[in-house]
Amino acid sequence: MIYLTEEDLDYIAVGAAILGAGGGGDPYVGKLMAKQAIKKHGKVRLITADEVPDDEIVIPSAMMGAPSVMLEKLPNGNEPENAFRSLEKYLGKKAYAVIPIEAGGLNSTIPIYTAACLGLPLVDADGMGRAFPELPMTTFSVGGISATPMVVCDEKGNKMVIETVTNAWAETLARTATIAMGLSSMIAIYCMNGSQLKKFSVKGTISFAKAIGKRLIEANKEKTDPIEGLLEVTKGFNLFEGKITDVQRDLTTGFVRGKVLMEGIESCKGSNFQLDFQNENLAGTIDGIPVALTPDLITVLDKEKGFPITTENLKYGQRVVVLGIPCDSFWRTEAGLAQVGPRYFKYDYDYTPIEKLAAGRK
Amino acid sequence: MKYRLGIDVGGTNTDAVILDENNKVVAKCKEATTSDISTGITKAVKHVLKESGINPSDIADAMLGTTHATNAIVERKGLSKVGVIRISGPSGYAIPPFIEWPEDILKVINHFYVIVKGGYEYNGELLSDIDEDEIRDALKQIKDKGAEALAISGVFSLVNDEQEKAVAELAHEVLGEDFPVTMSNEIGSIGIIERENAAILNAAIRKLADSAYSSFQDVLRSHNIEADLFITQNDGTLMSIEYAKQYPVLTIASGPTNSLRGAAFLTGMKEAIVADVGGTTTDVGVLSKGFPRESSSAVEIGGVRTNFRMPDLITLGLGGGSEVKSENGKITVGPQSVGYRIHTEAKIFGGNSLTATDIAVAAGMFVLGDKTKVSNLSPETVADTIGVIKAMIEEVIDKMKTMATDLPVIVVGGGSILIPDSLVGASQVIKPEHFEVANAIGAAISQVSGSIDGVYDIVTKGREAVIEEVKAAAMAEAVKAGADESTLEIVELEEIPLAYLPSNAVRFRVKAVGELKR
Known part of the structure; x- marks a missing residue:
């Protein structure tokens, strides 16, 4: 049996932030919460999706809203449990385990907190294998699982049960509630049974995040090349090494949409990289030619230490390495690409897998 | 004539300068830092007063930069x-x-x-x-x-x-x-x-901090200096000594900032790369609008995570005392260094270690020690070593630059002489006069700032109106801190929409800076 310890949290938090592909928030708050919950309630048992009986249910626990608001208005601590228990009560069923909805600094650590508080195991899987901005952008949704009934909960103790006709409506209504609650909330959502879980989830996300984080932290301790270590453990691609010469954020369209321009250094000298983002990094091009496209993961790392930089923290002058990681095969289906491919985010590219783009460059 | 006194208390040296109304350096000195800081300050003040020969009562402003508070936290x-x-x-x-x-x-x-x-x-x-x-x-x-x-x-x-x-x-x-x-x-x-x-x-x-700053006041008083007193804070701007006594933590990262600001002042440049070359290391930073470009990561002080921003620096293991070694024909410079023992260990001083300073003397870049002690070095070795030093510094310049065009490179600090007069990526290499006390000068010429950091609703009021509002608020803060209103300018305006929400909420960070009001 595998248990998650306080030390594992350091690894998972940073590993998940790398899988967050520029989004998912700063892991600091979630990590501290999960560590304290483990200290108080004991270690969290990590189970595989296969260990969940087909007729039992699991419920994803997550934070919704602006991670940067949560850095100021810290949670009360009751919200995740409150949302989770309220959904169980509404359903009239007890959950077998907690599961993360996505991989990201906050939403990989909050479910560990929830699991510790509830004394439930955590499923080593999620609904994205990375971070995306909207509730319907999950493999669960692609598999036809309803996001609702869901519960949205705030630090004041307010909670709201939402039932909607589509998962897109769940996004619209839950976001409206979250804004009214002061820009951050905790949710319980996408209740599913064991057989759905096995079919429609991305497997092994927590242990993957842990392996990534462990490798990165150890490389820094042992003074070995952190970037090399990350490439190995993620089977990823070193897309570019450069310095950020400009960060442009378009404030007129409603959602954060922007691009980062980089100029190559060292082996990439003479080339230019453009990174397009909307909460997460979604498209990377070198001198106009695509090298990685959503849903494949694009993560910007600090060049010296290899730690990830979220899109909110990108600044001109930073020396960075751009890491590309192939996404879960679930996203590469027609239904998956319709939900999260480049064209959904209004980029004029057809999706080509990152490894094919890499082979094309050689 | 009115004067300004600038003092920088570093880990090793306490530097002092006196500037006149035209910002001309009329006296400068370096004294050893003492554990009580005030003994070192007393020596430095005595030294510059004597050297300048001015009447102490003509000093109108005195600025102190110190990392005393940082050390207290680190040492508990x-x-x-x-x-x-x-x-x-x-x-x-x-x-x-x-x-x-x-x-x-x-x-x-x-x-x-x-x-x-x-x-x-x-x-x-x-x-x-x-x-x-x-x-x-x-x-x-x-x-x-x-x-x-x-x-x-x-x-x-x-x-x-x-x-x-x-x-x-x-x-x-x-x-x-x-x-x-x-x-x-x-x-x-x-x-x-x-x-x-x-x-x-x-x-x-x-x-x-109250007792440290009070003893600074006492030192000045005992030398009949009745100036307005200021302490330099993290971003290189000033706070009154009364305010500093209440918020001393704001001085914690002021060290490297003063040196970068001093370089800006000595050259009159606002956009440049600054290399502070010491005995063991070289800190390379960037001036943007005359202020150090800041790093974006959180800074830990004594193991405690804080919200302070430090200048964005790359530290290179290259300095005057760096050891020069050759293995299979490949020359390396540093990171090992003889450090402060250079006066006994370097070849030109009769020692046994070949240092970067020895090479510079052999190459005729300047005169120091006994040049005959390095006359046996082959011209190729000397040229190759200088090539290595040049490449090291050029690589860092390339990493720090964010514009395709070349930037001026300002070299300060005691090891400045090592740096060649022309570098790839540098439009010019400037070694200003008084480079060795750039940090004390940085303290002496400090300005006054005001900052705002908040999340604003840009839909209700409109983005332009919010920008005007935050700019005005930052300027009001600066005036409150003692800035002359007519000299204010906005040096930083960051606009970061909050992720995962429609763009009604935007975080603004704004900083206004101006001259100290006379």
Whole structure:
């Protein structure tokens, strides 16, 4: 049996932030919460999706809203449990385990907190294998699982049960509630049974995040090349090494949409990289030619230490390495690409897998 | 003629300069730093007064840069016992104050906290009202625990500081008028954990800073200097000594900043790369609009995470004492260095280590020591070594530059002589006069700033109106801090839409800077 310890949290938090592909928030708050919950309630048992009986249910626990608001208005601590228990009560069923909805600094650590508080195991899987901005952008949704009934909960103790006709409506209504609650909330959502879980989830996300984080932290301790270590453990691609010469954020369209321009250094000298983002990094091009496209993961790392930089923290002058990681095969289906491919985010590219783009460059 | 006195107390040296009204250096010196700092300052002040021959009463302003407070935190020495009131309920219980603080500092400051009802939402609406009885009760508990100082932190207190002020007022009532109280909104940036940590550190060092700054006042008074006194803060701007006594934590990262600012002043350049070359290392930073470009990562002071931003620096293992080695025909310079032992270890001084300084002397870049001691070096070795040094510095310049065009490179510090007069990526290489006391000059010419950091609703008011509002607010802060209104300019305006929400909420960070009002 595998248990998650306080030390594992350091690894998972940073590993998940790398899988967050520029989004998912700063892991600091979630990590501290999960560590304290483990200290108080004991270690969290990590189970595989296969260990969940087909007729039992699991419920994803997550934070919704602006991670940067949560850095100021810290949670009360009751919200995740409150949302989770309220959904169980509404359903009239007890959950077998907690599961993360996505991989990201906050939403990989909050479910560990929830699991510790509830004394439930955590499923080593999620609904994205990375971070995306909207509730319907999950493999669960692609598999036809309803996001609702869901519960949205705030630090004041307010909670709201939402039932909607589509998962897109769940996004619209839950976001409206979250804004009214002061820009951050905790949710319980996408209740599913064991057989759905096995079919429609991305497997092994927590242990993957842990392996990534462990490798990165150890490389820094042992003074070995952190970037090399990350490439190995993620089977990823070193897309570019450069310095950020400009960060442009378009404030007129409603959602954060922007691009980062980089100029190559060292082996990439003479080339230019453009990174397009909307909460997460979604498209990377070198001198106009695509090298990685959503849903494949694009993560910007600090060049010296290899730690990830979220899109909110990108600044001109930073020396960075751009890491590309192939996404879960679930996203590469027609239904998956319709939900999260480049064209959904209004980029004029057809999706080509990152490894094919890499082979094309050689 | 009126003069300015600038003093920089570093880990090794206490540097002082006197500038006249035209900012001309009329005296400068380097003295050894002493553990009580005031002995070193006294020596430096005596030295520059004597050298300049000016009448002490003609010194109108005196500026001090010191890392004294930082050292106290790192060494856990002289810290006060601190009580904390966090105004956040119903939020905040998930992560209490003092989280992840090192055990040894917790013991010293006798950590005790109370979380009370209160706080604001991002837009300034109430999260919760405060309850006076609850706060009085918390203050009594803190008093009973033997706290010698109080730190107050409130949710979104940068958006609205009323609750923190109300708690501070009650604290003075319950704990006494003179009880040291620190409000987190004065140490502003968003992120309550880091801001609260900084407020706690501030509370812990107030007593110590008060006595250090008072002794600085005494030193000047005893030399008949009746100037207005200022302390340089993290961003290279000034605060009055009275304010510094209340918020000494704001001086914590001022060291490298003064040196970069001094380089800007000595050359009159606002956009440049600065290399501060010492005995063992070289710090390379960037000037943007005349101020150091800041790094974006959180800074830990003595193991405590804070919200301070340090200048973005790359430190290179290259300095005057760097050892030069050759293996299989491949020459390396540093990172090993003979450091301060250069005066005995370097070849030109009769020692046995081949240093970067020896090479520079052999190449005829300057005259120092006994050149015959390095006459046996082959011209190829000398040329190759200089090539290695040049390549090292050029690589860092390339990493720091964010524009395709070449930038001027300003070289300061004692090891400046090592750097060749032409570098790839540099439009020119400037080694200004007085380069060795650039940090004290940086302190002497400091300006005054005001900053704003908050989340604003840009839909209701309109983006342009909000930008005007935050600019005006930053300027008002600067004027409050002593800036001359007619010289104010906005040097930083960051606009970061909050991720995962429609763009109604945008975080603005704004800084206005101006000359000290005469």
